[in-house]
Amino acid sequence: MSLLRALEVAPAGDVVKLDGDLLFDPGVLARLGHAGARVAVDDRQPVRDEAMKVTVSEGLATAFGKGLDRGSSAGESIGAERMDAACRGLVRAALERAWREGRRDLYYEDVYNDAIAAGARFEVARVGDLTWAEVDDPDDLRRAEALFSAR
């Protein structure tokens, strides 16, 4: 619902979606580029069980999900995506469809799967060499403090 509402109020054009608990290096935004639809994927860290995994084929994301096989995934989606107008329209349609059908406890990436099935194309921006952190619990917070306090 929050993403649907944000897409409604955002002016026409490309949009960037960032998770609210995401800390990242400025280079992540640069990797997302200024055109097209891209999703930032960490392809270097070992993928945790609870991570939002991404499978990739020919440079394009084919599926998102926490339940994907770790071996077949290309990495972890860090929670930063860029959408161009076409992709944005497909994502918004998928969000509205999910809302109408009462599927309201979804991750953003579950809706991206619907959008991909409807024809959306997310290129993969590999950001494994950049610093990023997601703050979920006190351990994450300490790690983020250590990573970003010197910056």
Added chain:
Amino acid sequence: MVVGVYAGYVSYAGFWSGAAPRARRRAAGRLGRPRLRRRPARADATHQLELRPHARRRRRRHRASRRALGPRRARLVAPRRSFTRRALHGRPSPGGPWLWLALWAVAVATGSMHTTLYDHFKNVYLLHTPHAARGQRRPRGGRGPLQRAPPLVLAVLRLAALLSVPPLRPAAARDARAGRPVHPEALPRDARLLRRGARYRALNRGLMRAWSFYGIGTHIFTLGALMALDRVEVYIVARIVLFNLCLTRAGAAAAPRVAGYFGARRDRRRRPRRGPRLAPQTLTDDRPKCLVSVAGEPILMRALRLLAAWGATEAGGHRLPRRGRRGRRARRVPADAVRVNPSTRPPRTPCRSCARSRSRPRETW
């Protein structure tokens, strides 16, 4: 008129909780020296309670056995009343009628105080929601009866609120002491009352919803049922305990579950997640997770700063500052660019970028 109604209400309930059973027991001979009356005093109104069929049958059987066996043995073979009747009837209430009258007054006064305070704080909250900040029509109930109350009543109720709500953690002052940027939620002039109001609502929302669900019909039915059972004191104690002692922290934690059990309507207002996994460190007591500071800067402010430096023009409907004229990047997002906590007053002046561009209405997060 309200005072008159309350006085009648209290005296009526107090009489029935203490005085009437005492009078009935005296009439039935169970008060003072125990004795058996052949014919109870019919002039007593409570005598009517005794003239039920099973009571008449029991008395008739007892009289017959008394004639046959004599008074002493007849008492031994008198039919025993059931457990329920023994539990509910004839047992003297602890304390006298004045005790129960006083307890009833406490129950009514404290209950009324909390409902009134809740109404007051709800109105304070509504007056400072984004509706009011955007100049839209004020939601219904924006001005309640308490705002029209005499100043003395208002002062007493506010004092009661200050005493009943635990002190809040001064997050902004702590940030300032630590040298961190002060949050945009910080310190409007009446923040103290607003923040206390928010705290009061958070602590008591479930309880008040449960009370709303309870409603006047159920209330009167319960009171009437317990009066019929001659146990109004159960109602008084339940009301004092459930609706006043539950306002402790433990009670407040349990109350939302109670409200959910009663099917109370949940708050569907969209708001940032509170970060429950950070709650043990009390970091998300008074702010959403995205405003927790990391390396001296809230997560959200850092993201906005980087987005502005990258060239993004808007974030969540809010115009971001552009790069400087000479190619310098925007150093910081203005502190008043984001307002997440709805319990704080909106900034008095728009941020510089909004001041430059009046074409779009100001949006809040």
